[in-house]
Amino acid sequence: YGIFSSRKIEQFARENKPAGWLIADQIPSYRTICRFRISDELATLTTDSLSQLTQYLRQNGMIDDVSFIDGTKILADANKYSFVWKKNTIRFDKMNREKLVDLLGELHEAKIVGEIPAGSELTPELLDIMISKVEDHLVVLNETVEATKQVSPNPAKQQRRTVKSQKRKLDKRRDKMREHQAQQAIYGQRNSYSKTDHDATFMRVKEDPMQNGQLKPAYNVQIATSNQFITGYRLFQNPTDTRTLQPFIEHLKANNVLGHTIVADAGYGSESNYRYLEDEFGQHTVLIPYGTMLKENSRKWQSDDRKVMNWDYHEKDDYFINPQNVRFNFNAYRQRTDKYGFTRDFKEYIAEKYDENHQLISAALTPKGYLKRISVNENWEYFKSKQRELLSAPETGQIYAQRKIDVEPVFGKMKA
Structure with a gap:
């Protein structure tokens, strides 16, 4: 009904017959409703109730051992210009x-x-x-x-x-x-x-009638479902799904509702998440594609000479040869740390400047005259290969295909 204020809820309970029947005609005052909404007991009650419901559903075979994870942005009840x-x-x-x-x-x-x-x-x-x-x-x-x-x-x-x-x-x-x-x-x-809701963060939401990428105060709601039953949820202030996966998985584990198979879309596919899941949940099956997985299967990508994955690699001597027949030899190990503190390991390769006749190879130089360099993240390539293998297998591929019809309708019902 879109009623949020405590006074409006009291009025609704007093005037609406079905609502009065649900509460046995014991109309609470708006003060009681307000105290209940902000009480610590409500958070505990909600968590315990959801945990008990999940246990009941599992005992009666109504949910399986798969956790489908997805997120959506819910607009906050705050002024959109209060940034x-x-x-x-x-x-x-x-x-x-x-x-x-x-x-x-x-x-x-x-x-x-x-x-x-x-x-x-x-x-x-x-x-x-x-x-x-x-x-x-x-x-x-x-x-x-x-x-x-x-x-x-x-x-x-x-x-x-x-x-x-x-x-x-x-x-x-x-x-x-x-x-x-x-x-x-x-x-x-x-x-x-937001000035009118300090917990809300300004994010890009799908509701954008001006088509200008306007930022609005919102929350990132993450849910886990099984057979369209919500088994866990949590609110986040991060606009991107990538950084919500790890704390949300820990939340599901703490409440004993995490399934053996973890399924999510490509928005969660990052090296930090893959490494975390392999280190902490190695016994679980993780089905999370990475962002460029579909593009890599396209003819355009596979025929692009700029992609290192399309070059010839010689594992014994550890070097690449690109389509221009330029050899890239291993140079050094490098590390890059992002602003969130996650460190990635790279192998740097440098192009050979001269051929066998000591003639300058022009294709080995950049337009400014520097030697071309490439960086290869072997850990990232390993995780990508693992996900390609899992998602191409019939059994696990069928489980991942279930994701859209399991978790997406839940958001549809929430926003309807």
Whole structure:
């Protein structure tokens, strides 16, 4: 019915006959409804009820030992223009600190506050100390002004006016710093949040009538199903499904609802997820295709000379030969660490610059004259090969084909 507020729910229960019958005509007040919705007992009750339901379904053979995982974005009940961006906060905080340094420099030149040691970090607590020193100086100036009332123009009055202005600016900069620190605490690992719902993150959702990729406050809802029964769910603030898989799997395991076979779409296929599942859940069957799996089976991809997978590889001497007959020899092991801390291992290969007759090979050089290099991630290729093998097998391929008709209709019913 699309009713969210506690008062509206009370009104609905009072006026709707079927709703009244469901609660045995014991109409709760909106205060009772509100207390129930925000209570810790509700979260425990929901989790325990779902766990007991899953056990009952499994005991009666209504679900199997397969967990189909998928996610969707649910719009938050927040203003779509109430966004706060992390990059802006960082930029504004930097500007605020630069102005603070200039202001404190002026106060130091006036011998009102001491010099801040080089390399020390500005904090609201440090600024409180500085403000108290400015206030002490204002007390002295007030006494001087009272003692020299007859002097005109009065230099003490002019100095007091300047110091008061500096104090107001210092108060403003300190408050801004506290505001930026509070915003950083709300962000956590996110890049945005909503002013009217701090837990919501701005994401791209499918409902985009303007067709301009507008970001809206939303949550990423992850569910696990079996025979269209929801066996587990969790809300995430991450807009991408890739980073939700590992904590969601741990959640399912903790509630004893994780099936022996884990099935998800290509949005979850990443090296970090494959490695995690192999290390922590090696006894489980994982059916998660990687993002380019369908493209790699196309004729266009397999005939593309730029793809290293289409080159000839000589395992014994560890080198590649591309379609231009340029040999790429192994050079070194490399590592790359992404912003989330996951490290990938690569093997770097460099093209041979000269042929057997010591003639320069032009195809071995880039347009700027550098030697061409390629990087090969053997771990990633291993996981890709494993998924291709599993998904091409009749039994496991049939299980994966069940994914669309198992988990997708559940979201359809939720959004209907």
